Amino acid sequence: MASLDIPKVDLTTRRKSRFFERLIMAVLIGCSLVAIAVTIAIVLSLLFEALRFFEKVPVTEFLFGLEWSPQTAIRSDQIGAAGKFGAIPLITGTLLISAIAMMVATPIGLASAVYLAEFAGPKTRSIVKPLLEMLAGVPTVVYGFFAALIIAPLIRNTGGSLGLEVASESALAAGLVMGVMIMPLISSLSDDVINSVPQSLRDASLGMGATHAETIKKVVLPAALPGIAGSLLLAVSTAIGETMIVVMAAGLSANFTANPLEAVTTVTVQIVALLTGDQEFDSAKTLSAFALGLLLFVATLILNVIALKIVKHYREQYD
């Protein structure tokens, strides 16, 4: 009769492997703490450099000043030696471009999300969704190039033929292209949100005789509203933090204006302008980039926290 081989369990190797397992566990925990370490590093580095900046320029001037002309004096008796570090024109410029972008992206993004979620067949979906993902995957430097090369001159010429004065680097051009860039984000997030509205709500409305479009407008969209709001907030945060499109298509002139045909500058453009090229690390000029970075980080963080909370809360509601 064949005997059954029962492997002997060697307890010492077992104990050794237990030590090894603890080691692995420590590595795993360490890796998951990296994410927190990165956040802390971001906050500390921005805060530290920004505080050095605020030693030279008061916080109030930075937050409420209406004029931005960053420069450091080479000689103390130079004209305009102090430099002006009022961030308001940058903030309004950022908001103006983001607002234009949202005006483009919201209707297009929502309409395509509704169409894809409610009307499109599986075949259309399987073609259109990857194409929209491609649109989302185009590097922003490409959008920036296209905006500067084609869209800005197009707007300038159209405006010119209508008798309007359009700056060659208008806020409108940057905003329009940025709108196309964030549109897939709105569309895909809203698509998910609309899909997670329970079918029973639709069935009830259709059963009462409402058309498909009426069901969507009166039942599905209101039910999905918090989630859609969350996706729009995430889109705003992306628009505010977007860099390359505005660096290439918006200007450097810090105009305090709400006219989309004028050139404005944004927080991100100024960070890039201040930190590329020659720099000495102690000047108020270079340090101001970190104050702007801190501003940007805090603003986007607040938007993200709210947006993610809304989206999460909303998911739980229907799960």
Place this chain on the structure above:
Amino acid sequence: MTDPFGAQQIGLKKRHAAERRFIWGGRLAITSALGFLLAMTITIGWFAVGALTQTDIRLPVNLGPEAIDPQYLRGADYGKIVKDALKAEFPEVTKRGERRKLYGLLSPDAGFELQLKVTSDPALLGSTHEIWFLASDEIDQLIKGKVDVSLDESQRRITDQELGWVDHLEAQGNLRRTFNARFFTSGDSREPELAGILGALVGSALSLTVCFLICFPVGVFAAIYLEEFAKKNRISEIIEVNINNLAAVPSIVFGLLGLAILLNVFGLPRSSPLVGGMVLALMTLPAIIIAARAALGAVPPSVREAALGLGASRIETTFHHVVPLAMPGMLTGAIVGMARALGETAPLLMIGMVAFIVDVPNSIVKPATALPVQIFLWADSPERAFLEKTSAAIIVLLLFLVLMNLAAIILRRKYERRF
């Protein structure tokens, strides 16, 4: 007699019309978005075609012993030899300014090109040979039809005299367009006709390698801990919220982090793919963790229970059974994350990868640039000839992105298992 349903019929018609408008609105939105994508790719592709070819000019060059000493090849003035060849071709040009314009027909590198040819093939020495030289970017643009010759002479950069020379060369068959291999084999240059993307490509490849080596293991380990081992408590919740928020931080902030900590505190080499890769890794990490967690979550609990039931420890269960099953999903997420990192520009600007670098980088601590940064730099250049180079670099970048995403899709299709 009145139709009792008449009013409803009219109302229904209106409502159905509204329905149709609604659907068409959706179609219009999608069409306009995809139309933009199409218009953008076609426009850029159209510009990019020009970069595939270059213009060459053929000149009879005297390589006799009076010009080059066969014993001492390096001692010869190759620039002067080329200039003499041009002078011989157009003897009527005698004024200084005109001569300078004449020399401008060829790329400033023509002398160096000749030296390379002669050194690699000494049989050329001793007599006069017909040799093809690279034309300058302005002549190249002219030949490609990018210069509007119908404009008044004062409005264009190419004079009538230069047009005459080009016509003369063309009539004699001394002008040709060839495939521009240099674009794919050389580094950056101030001269558009000499500029290539190899340096930027290698820089991108080095940065992405560093990025992958850091963020894939760290991201996967973090995901394994959070998905397989972490208890549901405050700390794991904080980590989770933190990862989600980190994923939405603007990329330029990661650049500031790299500048303040990696460069200024740790003193790592500025402009290097090492720092670039590290910054990209920090930026990509949240996306990798999220994708890896989704992949681990898709492995059914029965796999874990079976392994545990046979006496495997939890670590053994995870690493011998769960992780291999989740690997395709995790790799797919990693490839998509790498594709994003490849297209990222802003954080690299912060750590100085915008420097003008001619040499193809060969180390991760030497200054380098990356493909999207190269696009940014060329897009900023005033020379018109850089337009087609920029567009071609964009097309190359987009091709790489499409390839990476295709690889991710194929990987997903091939190895994805539904449990």
